[in-house]
Amino acid sequence: MTSSDGRHLALRFDGEEVGTVLGTVAWVMGSLEIMKDRGHAEGDEQFHDLYEALQPKLEALLAKISGARMAAGDNQALQDEIETAYAPVREAFETWIQKTAADTFSVALGQRMSNLIDESAAQDGDASDGGADAEGG
Numbered sequence: 001m002t003s004s005d006g007r008h009l010a011l012r013f014d015g016e017e018v019g020t021v022l023g024t025v026a027w028v029m030g031s032l033e034i035m036k037d038r039g040h041a042e043g044d045e046q047f048h049d050l051y052e053a054l055q056p057k058l059e060a061l062l063a064k065i066s067g068a069r070m071a072a073g074d075n076q077a078l079q080d081e082i083e084t085a086y087a088p089v090r091e092a093f094e095t096w097i098q099k100t101a102a103d104t105f106s107v108a109l110g111q112r113m114s115n116l117i118d119e120s121a122a123q124d125g126d127a128s129d130g131g132a133d134a135e136g137g
Contacts, residue, residue, distance in 0.1 A: 019083060020086070034100060
């Protein structure tokens with residue numbers, strides 16, 4: 001990571017730590033994507049703004065971690081250690097996605113149904129107003 005004055009902070013991770021960090025970053029990135037979609041469904045753009053602010057930083061972080069992982073070369077034992085640590089985080093995220101997907105779908109469906117009901121009510125109101133004017137005139 002680079003600070004604004006050019007200083008660097010060096011961290012040393014073993015394979016398990018790299019796998020855990022990769023899984024954590026992937027989880028946060030996926031969560032931001034879901035929040036952005038949920039915000040669109042609810043008509044709330046603050047989540048889109050949050051996504052736009054954080055996603056580039058997380059992608060840059062992920063690129064650095066992935067670059068360091070690639071620099072480790074063909075050390076299969078290290079790659080296996082990373083994958084072993086990454087797998088449970090990925091599985092937990094997939095479980096979380098399944099749990100939240102139904103909720104997100106419900107919100108989007110509820111918003112769409114509300115819009116359809118509002119549109120229908122507005123059309124019914126226009127039709128009844130038009131009918132009253134025609135009869136009265």
